[in-house]
Amino acid sequence: MARQERAIRTRNAVLEAAATVFAEYGYESATITQILDRAQVTKGALYFHFASKEDLARGVLEHAVTEPPPDQPVRVQSFVDMGLLLAQRLPREPLLRGAARIAADQSAQRFFGQHWRDWAKLTEDQLTVAKEQGEVLPYVDPERTAEAMVAAFTGTQLMSQAGTRMSDLEERVSLLYDLVLPSIAVPGVLGRIDTSARRGARLYAEYRAAAEAASAGG
Numbered sequence: 001m002a003r004q005e006r007a008i009r010t011r012n013a014v015l016e017a018a019a020t021v022f023a024e025y026g027y028e029s030a031t032i033t034q035i036l037d038r039a040q041v042t043k044g045a046l047y048f049h050f051a052s053k054e055d056l057a058r059g060v061l062e063h064a065v066t067e068p069p070p071d072q073p074v075r076v077q078s079f080v081d082m083g084l085l086l087a088q089r090l091p092r093e094p095l096l097r098g099a100a101r102i103a104a105d106q107s108a109q110r111f112f113g114q115h116w117r118d119w120a121k122l123t124e125d126q127l128t129v130a131k132e133q134g135e136v137l138p139y140v141d142p143e144r145t146a147e148a149m150v151a152a153f154t155g156t157q158l159m160s161q162a163g164t165r166m167s168d169l170e171e172r173v174s175l176l177y178d179l180v181l182p183s184i185a186v187p188g189v190l191g192r193i194d195t196s197a198r199r200g201a202r203l204y205a206e207y208r209a210a211a212e213a214a215s216a217g218g
Helices: 002-025 032-039 043-049 053-063 075-092 094-104 106-112 116-132 142-164 169-183 197-217
Strands: none
Touching: 002 032, 002 043, 002 053, 002 094, 032 043, 032 053, 053 094, 075 094, 075 116, 075 142, 075 169, 075 197, 094 142, 116 142, 142 169, 169 197
8 A cells, every 4th residue: 555655646746747847848848857857756767657758748638627616697707717716726736737838839739639629618608608698798709709818818827937937827817807808798797797816816715625625525
């Protein structure tokens, strides 16, 4: 049992180190040497769990779960909440941060596909329901708007990573929604939407509590 636990800890350490290196340098520029230095494990230990850098990246993508927050009665708020929660999680979760960088890396898409499309589809679904409920302006196209928002969020994330190592991501994302929402939501809904980083922090606290409860129950 002790050997198995050590193996699990080593695998997790390698995955987190790989995710951190991928987030900082991108998939193409990241090296096994950098990952070994970050994980503080031997080359043999790394290759026992992962056969290659590509295998490591697949492991990061598989373990970066992106559950959206609970739906709200006003679906435009649900649309905003997804971004606010992600802005809280990215600086705090290396696996998610690494997966996001891999997904945005054009050089990696030949191996790993386009995972950003999953996020765009979730966003599109929220906007579709919001439009059916009369919350968004008539000309809003949920699919095109969702793709534009994912692109804008990704650019915001990369700028925050480059400028402050994501220490200001929550504020940048809050501003992004403040700028974009007037072009999406009808006036009667616009004033009811909370785009603040404080709301994101509350969502993250609820997310962590739910994850810990699920882990304890499992």
